[in-house]
Amino acid sequence: MRLPERVTICEVGTRDGFQIEPDFIPTELKIEVVNLLSDAGVPRIEVTSFVHPKVVPQLRDAEEVMTGIRRRPGTRYAALVPNDKGAARAVDAGVDAIHTVVSASESHNLANVNMTIAESIEKLRAVMQIAARARVPVGCGISTSFGCPFEGEVPLARLESVVARLVDLGAHAIGLADTTGMANPRQVARALERLMPRFPGVDWVLHTHDTRAMAIPNILAAMACGVTSFDASIGGLGGCPFAPGASGNVCSEDLVHCLHAMGVETGIDLDGLIATSRRVQAILGRTLPGQIVKAGKWDRRYPLPDGVAARVPSR
Ligand code: COA
Numbered sequence: 361m362r363l364p365e366r367v368t369i370c371e372v373g374t375r376d377g378f379q380i381e382p383d384f385i386p387t388e389l390k391i392e393v394v395n396l397l398s399d400a401g402v403p404r405i406e407v408t409s410f411v412h413p414k415v416v417p418q419l420r421d422a423e424e425v426m427t428g429i430r431r432r433p434g435t436r437y438a439a440l441v442p443n444d445k446g447a448a449r450a451v452d453a454g455v456d457a458i459h460t461v462v463s464a465s466e467s468h469n470l471a472n473v474n475m476t477i478a479e480s481i482e483k484l485r486a487v488m489q490i491a492a493r494a495r496v497p498v499g500c501g502i503s504t505s506f507g508c509p510f511e512g513e514v515p516l517a518r519l520e521s522v523v524a525r526l527v528d529l530g531a532h533a534i535g536l537a538d539t540t541g542m543a544n545p546r547q548v549a550r551a552l553e554r555l556m557p558r559f560p561g562v563d564w565v566l567h568t569h570d571t572r573a574m575a576i577p578n579i580l581a582a583m584a585c586g587v588t589s590f591d592a593s594i595g596g597l598g599g600c601p602f603a604p605g606a607s608g609n610v611c612s613e614d615l616v617h618c619l620h621a622m623g624v625e626t627g628i629d630l631d632g633l634i635a636t637s638r639r640v641q642a643i644l645g646r647t648l649p650g651q652i653v654k655a656g657k658w659d660r661r662y663p664l665p666d667g668v669a670a671r672v673p674s675r
């Protein structure tokens with residue numbers, strides 16, 4: 361099996377996850393979660409988003425969260441922005457990186473950011489200029505890269521045309537987002553096999569949702585193609601408020617556990633991540649989708665039932 365030695369995980373739970381929580385999470389608790397993720401050695405964190413506060417009220421405290429967190433040297437703190445106004449706010453709040461959003465499907469782009477794809481691309485041109493002036497790197501995400509909850513499967517040619525327009529704007533890092541978990545591993549591989557040679561200078565990121573239990577298989581398929589950057593969400597939080605049927609991202613601790621079990625390095629302290637997931641469950645007052653928090657790590661052992669130990673033949 362072809363696997364990289366090391367991959368980079370970007371934690372998106374406090375953005376993709378917290379954005380759909382029904383009850384407002386107090387700012388200090390959001391900050392606490394980001395700090396715990398930093399302490400666990402997560403190298404990239406998408407802390408929040410600078411979007412319209414009425415559209416996503418849960419993240420209306422983006423400035424306070426961004427300026428309130430403790431910055432661990434070595435961690436890159438990013439925020440999601442849809443337009444120039446968001447980029448200006450993010451830069452003022454001191455982000456290390458900007459993550460942009462546009463969809464590969466017109467319907468989802470209109471539902472999500474009230475713009476056609478062409479209008480979004482024009483806004484992203486302005487975002488790139490603001491970021492360049494502030495010397496802040498930009499990662500460009502493409503929502504509904506593989507499938508759209510309104511339109512169905514997104515043809516690869518359509519995804520390719522959005523990638524081409526982002527590359528024209530100067531994008532160096534592009535995230536393919538499977539917003540509602542519609543992609544399958546073969547489709548992911550087919551897309552990457554077409555896009556990677558056509559856009560050789562691009563660093564690819566895969567952003568998965570586990571809506572249909574295909575997130576880790578999709579990540580494995582992308583790793584086999586040479587992708588080494590993945591988004592993930594603590595506890596498996598996540599979901600787009602403007603994509604019906606959306607549910608959580610691939611769970612960070614489950615993904616890191618899988619990678620470490622296979623000998624793929626992440627630089628993340630898995631026990632710290634598991635403890636953070638437990639804390640997030642306590643904050644939200646419910647059990648999250650992650651499996652490892654429930655099952656324990658692969659090396660967990662149980663005591664033998666009474667009377668069995670003496671009868672196990674020595675190995
Ligand atoms: N942050 C705060 N306010 C913003 C903003 C931003 N990033 N972008 C625009 N606004 C304000 C404008 O200043 C304007 O304010 P005014 O009425 O006081 O002048 C108002 O919003 C309308 O601006 P407009 O450009 O017409 O925005 P819109 O109403 O068409 O909304 C978005 C467009 C992109 C701002 C909105 O759809 C949005 O925030 N979407 C985010 C969706 C999201 O987060 N999805 C999940 C993550 S993928």
Ligand code: ZN
Nearest residue numbers: 376537539599
């Ligand atoms: Zn997402």
